[in-house]
Amino acid sequence: MELRNKAGYEKLNEPEDAAKTAELAEHYAKILTLLGEDSGREGLLKTPERVARAMQFLTQGYDIDPMAILNSAKFKEEYRQMVLVKDIELFSLCEHHILPFYGKAHVAYIPNGYITGLSKIARTVDAFARRLQVQERLTVQIRDCIGETLRPLGVAVVIEAAHMCMQIRGVQKQHSVTVTSAFTGTFLKDHRTREEFFHLVGLTPNY
Numbered sequence: 001m002e003l004r005n006k007a008g009y010e011k012l013n014e015p016e017d018a019a020k021t022a023e024l025a026e027h028y029a030k031i032l033t034l035l036g037e038d039s040g041r042e043g044l045l046k047t048p049e050r051v052a053r054a055m056q057f058l059t060q061g062y063d064i065d066p067m068a069i070l071n072s073a074k075f076k077e078e079y080r081q082m083v084l085v086k087d088i089e090l091f092s093l094c095e096h097h098i099l100p101f102y103g104k105a106h107v108a109y110i111p112n113g114y115i116t117g118l119s120k121i122a123r124t125v126d127a128f129a130r131r132l133q134v135q136e137r138l139t140v141q142i143r144d145c146i147g148e149t150l151r152p153l154g155v156a157v158v159i160e161a162a163h164m165c166m167q168i169r170g171v172q173k174q175h176s177v178t179v180t181s182a183f184t185g186t187f188l189k190d191h192r193t194r195e196e197f198f199h200l201v202g203l204t205p206n207y
Helices: 018-034 047-058 066-071 118-129 135-150 191-201
Strands: 074-077 083-094 100-110 113-116 154-163 178-185
Touching: 018 047, 066 118, 066 135, 083 118, 083 154, 083 191, 100 118, 100 135, 100 191, 113 118, 113 135, 118 135, 135 154, 135 178, 154 191
Parallel strands: none
Antiparallel strands: 074 113, 083 100, 100 154, 154 178
């Protein structure tokens, strides 16, 4: 069913595909057994179904068209200064270990005749983040989607994220943060515009 927050805005949806949920749950029950658990004990009876529903929720971005999101609130406007939506919370799953990575995205563009609703920028981030991802690709996908849909003078995307595949396994570094960036147009050609962007999001340029 569709979930809404207290203000009435649409939130990401819970899965409705009962057949898919049942099939996924069957696989997760087998995984629990392979891990040495008793999937029939009381505490785990509903776990396969819960995990199946959770995974569908966390990967529902495959069923969302980010360009359609931006086009749903695309307006002609002659504003030609930077539009920045910063500190967009994001949660995704690393495709290498299917463990979460989480942090924030800063997204800016310079319009060239068209703008989009500000919430649509955040929804576009969610649409790509709710898939199996690597941070590098996620950064570029957001940039390219905005570029192809709005045809702005430039796009800038920076993502800061912590990866649980580095925190709870492997090197087990608890405080490391990965920063990725992707730029087009004016943000590449004009260092003053790029510096303004970094200043507004509270980061120091790496040049």
